[in-house]
Amino acid sequence: MRVWTRRASATAAGEAVDAVIVGAGVVGVACAHYLSRRGARVLIVDSRPPLSYTSAMSTECYRTYFGDHVQMTAFMNRSVDLLETRAAECDNAFSLNRRGYCFLSATDEGKAKHVAQAAAAATLGHTGGAVHKDGGHGVRYRGDKLAYDAAVDGISVFQGHDAVRSFFGELPADFVSAETKSLLHCGRAGWMSAQQMGTQLLLGARAAGARTLTPASVVGVTTADEGARVSGVTVQLGADPSAHTHVACGAVVNCAGPFAGEMGELLVRASRPRSLLGATSEAAANAHARAFTLPFVNEIHAKAMLRDPLGAVPMTAPMMIWEDEVELRWADEERTALLEMGGFEATLARPLPGGAHFRPYPGATGTVVMLWEALHMDMHVPAPAPPEPQLRGALFAELLIRGLSTMVPKLAECYLADDGSMQATVSVDGGYYTKTPDNLPLIGAVPGAPAGSFVCAGLSGYGVMASNAAGELLAAHVLGGAGAAEPPLPSYAATFRPERWLESDYIEAVAAGRAGKGLQI
Structure with missing residues (x-):
């Protein structure tokens, strides 16, 4: 059963959606594209226009070469497959080329x-x-x-x-x-117009029913079943802190880029474990949030x-x-x-x-x-x-x-x-x-947060080239268990799971250089 189908009904604030995506950069737009293509009702929320801010400052390049990292290579091969499919759909409106990368040494x-x-x-x-x-x-x-x-x-x-x-x-x-x-x-390998590529993804999402709400910011997450699952978000409209609306939804996707850490904390704080139910201790709430903090830098x-x-x-x-x-x-x-x-x-x-x-x-x-x-x-x-x-x-x-x-x-x-x-x-x-110490993305359910909380962030210097595969994988996570016809998750899904940063053995392996890292260029 899809995670959002339980009691995601319309409210006085407006029509309910299946998923709210926080962040309208190229990764957020890609998540909206691949979710909406599979039937989800999607709302993208951002304080800025779509595909602006850091996404507008991209180097706009791509490559399938990621050294000897098996899963990053598979991930990027899939993303470039999707890039080429998107290029064919629009007669290459975003000028994708194969001009190549040359690594030189003396x-x-x-x-x-x-x-x-x-x-x-x-x-x-x-x-x-x-x-x-x-x-x-x-x-x-x-x-x-x-x-x-x-x-x-x-x-x-x-x-x-x-x-x-x-x-x-x-x-x-x-x-x-x-x-x-x-x-x-x-x-x-080569480059493209990242703005035009993102625009093609956004147009596809909108054609499938996705909507955008800007300028706006998600400032709260509401839950049901004693904090066990997401039921909606509180959205501030524009810069007026008194202008709020509520959007009912069953999933929230953190695609907030440089602000993914702050959004992740908001999601974790929405969860009230039974040990904290009824508690008023700010210290206890802070301890819970720290325990599930993901290491964005x-x-x-x-x-x-x-x-x-x-x-x-x-x-x-x-x-x-x-x-x-x-x-x-x-x-x-x-x-x-x-x-x-x-x-x-x-x-x-x-x-x-x-x-x-x-x-x-x-x-x-x-x-x-x-x-x-x-x-x-x-x-x-x-x-x-x-x-x-x-x-x-x-x-x-x-x-x-x-x-x-x-x-x-x-x-x-x-x-x-x-x-x-x-x-x-x-x-x-x-x-x-925005990256983590292993320079690998975080794609999947947010540990310590209510069911229906997801993240697709930390894509470092490869956000544009990876956005299609990242959006596709995120959609698969949100749609998990939708039926026997659902394909299995790709091999790289486990490598990018956010909960790896709660495992002491993995953290120690990264610090000691025993865990593979994504290649930075």
Whole structure:
């Protein structure tokens, strides 16, 4: 029996729904899409318009490559299957492509790592896996020919200058640093218009009867059967704290992104275990909430949009990721001054973690999207998250150009003056990555909360690419037990279950590095 069918009747506040989704970002919209397609009456509630806030700040990319993590690979393969189905339904209105991801290294350690990763990827079902060590391999990157359904190898490795240069084919000969020793290419990867993809999901949900309520906020959860199950939500309308309405429902889905922690606490507090029935102790209620707190952490996600009129980056290039540590080039007196300043500035005088990456941005001719999470990792984000993240602005942009020029020297040649100052037009924006310590999503029933409480959050830096599979899985959880015809949950469902964070053995395994983590890029 579906969880919402018990006494979810209409109220004076308006028509009852089967599920209220808290959060209208791309993940919340995906949950609405897959629930409504299966017959659920859905209401999406958010204080902001759909697909705004952090969802509007996405890098808009996707990949099926997640290292040797079996379940993340299966999860993302399913999500990309669904992305391609959605693209076919709308004649690819959201411009999905297969331009690929390139992971590059200039170290012997990087070379060995790529070979091992290719071998591991083959065991997970990725096609290809060949390691090419000379320029005669005949494999050519064709960024202008890679439609979303183009035939590509899953993983390929190119080692040595000749093999890398040959792979890049028609791109300029000096595009990538001559110091590059190894390139791992993920073919079933690329990018899209995340806004248009989300819009297609939202249109599909609305066509199936889903509704949105904005600006509005869920401020309370009502329960039945002595707090055992959800019966509805209290919604504040707009910014007026006295303007409330009640919506009867049998399920609440926490898709609140950076505010998922606060929404999760609201759901847990709605549960009144028998030991607390009638109790007035705030301490007891707080202890109950703490016992079931899920470990959401927000990190700053910033990106810089570089106007590239000098063509440092060809507009047909793939996503490019430099995996090595980066030592920024400073004059001796600059390095000394940075070390004397201490704090973040001092870290700039030492090797910085790898992961700097970029891709062309076809939505604005001659523009490059640049990212490097290491440049904001020192900035703590309090809970609840501030409405706007604190970004380093022009300094972030300059450091990106300095760092990425290790991989693409022409960036420095074109946009850094002789004194090292940035000579470029760059805009910076950003949002948050919401994640857990294992960098895996939380999808399923909320432990410690009334029956009918669900979460689909913590999708870190892969929310757009994972949203379809996440929405599909969430719908399967909400519809659990609807009948013998229901398909079994996919293999990755157990890996993403929220209650793993109540298990001391798992928490210890993550802390000790014994549990697999989702790959961050």
